[in-house]
Amino acid sequence: MTPAARTQAAIELLDAIVVSARDGGPAADTLIARWFATRRFAGSKDRRAIRSLVYDAIRLLGERPASGRAALLALASERPDIAETFDGSNYGPAAIAAGEPVAIRGLAPAWLRDALQRSGLDAVQIAALLDRAPLDIRVNTLMGSGADVQALFPDAQPIAGVPAGLRLPSDTPVERSPAFEGGLIEVQDAGSQKVSAAAGAAPGMTVIDLCAGAGGKTLALAAAMGNDGRIVATDTDRARLQRLQPRADRAGVSIVEARLLDPGEEASALADLRGAADVVLVDAPCSGTGTWRRNPEARWRLTHARLERLVATQARLLDLAATLAKPGGSITWIVCSLLDAEGADQIDAFLARMPGWRAEVPADVGTPHRAGARLTPAHDGTDGFFVARLRAP
Incomplete structure (x- = not known):
């Protein structure tokens, strides 16, 4: 041409x-x-x-x-x-x-730029949301070690603060490699790995991944648990959830149960798990402002009305998650957004309507931001995330 x-x-x-x-x-x-x-x-x-x-x-x-x-x-x-x-x-x-x-x-539609600024981001931080994203992988510790992967990818570089994370040159054909096909590695942004680890999943636990999608964080949880315990991975999107089991098989994960939910009927479908979970992970549907490096046209999709609908859905999911956590259990709230409406404001509103619950700022994850922590491309070199851990009474 x-x-x-x-x-x-x-x-x-x-x-x-x-x-x-x-x-x-x-x-x-x-x-x-x-x-x-x-x-x-x-x-x-x-x-x-x-x-x-x-x-x-x-x-x-x-x-x-x-x-x-x-x-x-x-x-x-x-x-x-x-x-x-x-x-x-x-x-x-x-x-x-x-x-x-x-x-x-x-950088963004005027109303959205203003919302990001009100959420504590300056012009430099907003501009960094549009940088080109690196290629990060997670070593599946159920299958091998970082040294095993580095022997196969000599250009791989360790990522500070991400024990199973490696960064590769952006043109590396990862998904055609034997390491990927054999389940030794998964493509996963370093920030996603960090917020998954913030859940504190451990061997023997019962964990619910409430918005599992295709299972990227589910598999990270399974590795953290040493494939010992129970993970119930749920979603309302059949096509995405159907991708989880082949990925779990490839990764050698046997503790995951996928459960498809009907929108609006989630509570009844999870009635058997009320008060049973040590950890509930809620990787909530959100505006995706933290993923503009990968999906820059998302700025053109978001409207006031869509954001309001997302915020309402998020609040409903948080309340559902609260019914699933056991006494003393926890909810890990994750959004790949840097808008306070979807992050810190959601947590404040939840604590106001749920007496006895308390927020725990995850350690070693980005920068503390009100009742949680924030990862940004400018500060952390990752996608943008807000994460908070909520402890049940």
């Missing part, structure tokens, strides 16, 4: 991503994968170049642009090499016309 054809491809992809973000459709990486699957003529260099153009444009623009062309024109205004590809050639974009709409660069 010519440079101009790559630019036109990026414009087409951005058009699809803008519409999907507006209408709540598939994520950018899904749309990009589908686009390439139907265009076999695009070689590996073309794919890398097009993907880079798309994500560079997304990271540049805080507000959702009017079109893919407006987005690429914003990028072209800063990069003459891209501007030159608007040449009107076959398969390339039309030449730039005077007065054409150009998207405006920014």
